[in-house]
Amino acid sequence: xxxxxxxxxxxxxxxxxxxxxxxxxxxxxxxxxxxxxxxxxxxxxxxxxxxxxxxxxxxxxxxxxxxxxxxxxxxxxxxxxxxxxxxxxxxxxxxxxxxxxxxxxxxxxxx
Amino acid sequence: xxxxxxxxxxxxxxxxxxxxxxxxxxxxxxxxxxxxxxxxxxxxxxxxxxxxxxxxxxxxxxxxxxxxxxxxxxxxxxxxxxxxxxxxxxxxxxxxxxxxxxxxxxxxxxxxxxxxxxxxxxxxxxxxxxxxxxxxxxxxxxxxxxxxxxxxxxxxxxxxxxxxxxxxxxxxxxxxxxxxxxxxxxxxx
Amino acid sequence: xxxxxxxxxxxxxxxxxxxxxxxxxxxxxxxxxxxxxxxxxxxxxxxxxxxxxxxxxxxxxxxxxxxxxxxxxxxxxxxxxxxxxxxxxxxxxxxxxxxxxxxxxxxxxxxxxxxxxxxxxxxxxxxxxxxxxxxxxxxxxxxxxxxxxxxxxxxxxxxxxxxxxxxxxxxxxxxxxxxxxxxxx
Numbered sequence: 001x002x003x004x005x006x007x008x009x010x011x012x013x014x015x016x017x018x019x020x021x022x023x024x025x026x027x028x029x030x031x032x033x034x035x036x037x038x039x040x041x042x043x044x045x046x047x048x049x050x051x052x053x054x055x056x057x058x059x060x061x062x063x064x065x066x067x068x069x070x071x072x073x074x075x076x077x078x079x080x081x082x083x084x085x086x087x088x089x090x091x092x093x094x095x096x097x098x099x100x101x102x103x104x105x106x107x108x109x110x111x
Numbered sequence: 112x113x114x115x116x117x118x119x120x121x122x123x124x125x126x127x128x129x130x131x132x133x134x135x136x137x138x139x140x141x142x143x144x145x146x147x148x149x150x151x152x153x154x155x156x157x158x159x160x161x162x163x164x165x166x167x168x169x170x171x172x173x174x175x176x177x178x179x180x181x182x183x184x185x186x187x188x189x190x191x192x193x194x195x196x197x198x199x200x201x202x203x204x205x206x207x208x209x210x211x212x213x214x215x216x217x218x219x220x221x222x223x224x225x226x227x228x229x230x231x232x233x234x235x236x237x238x239x240x241x242x243x244x245x246x247x248x249x250x251x252x253x254x255x256x257x258x259x260x261x262x263x264x265x266x267x268x269x270x271x272x273x274x275x276x277x278x279x280x281x282x283x284x285x286x287x288x289x290x291x292x293x294x295x296x297x298x299x300x
Numbered sequence: 301x302x303x304x305x306x307x308x309x310x311x312x313x314x315x316x317x318x319x320x321x322x323x324x325x326x327x328x329x330x331x332x333x334x335x336x337x338x339x340x341x342x343x344x345x346x347x348x349x350x351x352x353x354x355x356x357x358x359x360x361x362x363x364x365x366x367x368x369x370x371x372x373x374x375x376x377x378x379x380x381x382x383x384x385x386x387x388x389x390x391x392x393x394x395x396x397x398x399x400x401x402x403x404x405x406x407x408x409x410x411x412x413x414x415x416x417x418x419x420x421x422x423x424x425x426x427x428x429x430x431x432x433x434x435x436x437x438x439x440x441x442x443x444x445x446x447x448x449x450x451x452x453x454x455x456x457x458x459x460x461x462x463x464x465x466x467x468x469x470x471x472x473x474x475x476x477x478x479x480x481x482x483x484x485x
């Protein structure tokens with residue numbers, strides 16, 4: 001009896017075919033999914049590209065500003081150093097002149 | 112007249128020279144051809160190489176803080192200046208640098224327009240300092256300082272319209288002494 | 301019959317992996333009956349079964365690179381179809397889906413056997429809980445032994461055997477009009 005029932009089950013659960021055109025419907029869905037995925041990728045690539053350009057521009061500007069600031073600070077440092085050295089040498093000249101011996105008093109009185 | 116007085120009176124004399132030298136031929140743009148001292152950099156115990164053209168001066172000016180007296184004075188001092196070039200070397204031995212290089216610079220200052228303002232020769236310290244200005248159209252359009260000692264030499268070349276009064280105002284900011292600008296005597300002939 | 305239908309599953313797989321859509325279409329034709337039948341027995345609705353079967357093949361198309369052989373392909377299709385069906389049944393039961401009606405029950409009209417008995421068995425099968433139903437479908441529709449069923453459903457072999465024994469007893473009792481003493485759910 002058990003064997004008969006199991007066979008009855010097998011008969012009842014015999015595989016069945018889907019409705020005609022199943023394969024075409026699957027292939028159509030695949031094509032549609034690929035198109036959607038491609039446009040999604042294209043959109044994503046466009047967005048990523050635009051974002052990259054903006055990011056690169058921001059980064060480039062920032063780097064340029066940082067570099068410019070470093071150059072500016074270095075130029076300021078050089079300017080201060082140049083003026084310091086100039087002042088130092090002018091001072092040497094001034095001090096040297098100041099150290100010149102005074103003429104003897106009798107020279108002046110004799111003049 | 113003492114040298115002190117001479118020096119004190121030399122600044123007013125500059126202005127006299129300036130006024131007298133209106134017709135003096137222009138000496139290029141006041142920029143000296145400085146020799147290539149790269150080979151000295153390794154030999155020197157200290158070296159300063161400063162090359163500030165007008166673009167870098169403009170950039171430096173933007174980074175000067177007007178609230179700091181030193182920066183404010185520097186900003187004033189560089190008004191009208193087109194370039195500052197400094198070469199300064201110190202050595203551990205006497206005359207480790209070729210005198211010919213320094214002389215080559217000095218020779219350029221014999222050219223038209225350049226006037227020697229101050230000449231200091233100290234035998235004791237073996238120190239020489241020469242200050243030159245380039246006079247063009249009644250204005251000092253260039254400044255050159257050549258200072259040399261056995262173990263060091265410095266060349267300063269400032270290009271552009273130099274306002275000596277502003278240099279005077281740098282007093283105390285960069286170790287520059289207060290120069291007597293009052294014209295007590297007449298211009299030195 | 302198309303030329304591609306004569307190719308071996310391995311050859312179809314190789315070609316499909318290379319992007320040959322006719323090869324993939326042939327694979328669909330070759331396995332659509334098995335996949336659709338699993339979906340139909342589990343969901344007991346032609347439309348939802350078709351939709352689920354299509355999704356299984358869409359997933360296969362994306363996973364082609366991971367399929368090693370025809371044996372692996374058959375196993376993969378059964379496993380994915382079953383898992384998707386069980387997931388959908390559980391989702392629907394959570395959202396209070398409409399109970400299945402006799403009109404929606406699938407009947408193979410071409411079968412030579414007693415159509416009333418088939419319909420009765422399908423109705424009773426639809427009343428089994430998802431896991432038990434999956435075990436019965438794989439055993440009597442796909443003709444898998446308990447070991448393969450355990451592997452397909454990631455289920456201990458003893459649980460598979462227990463589901464089989466219980467479900468068979470309950471189904472037999474109901475088909476024969478015997479009162480159900482044990483609650484099979």
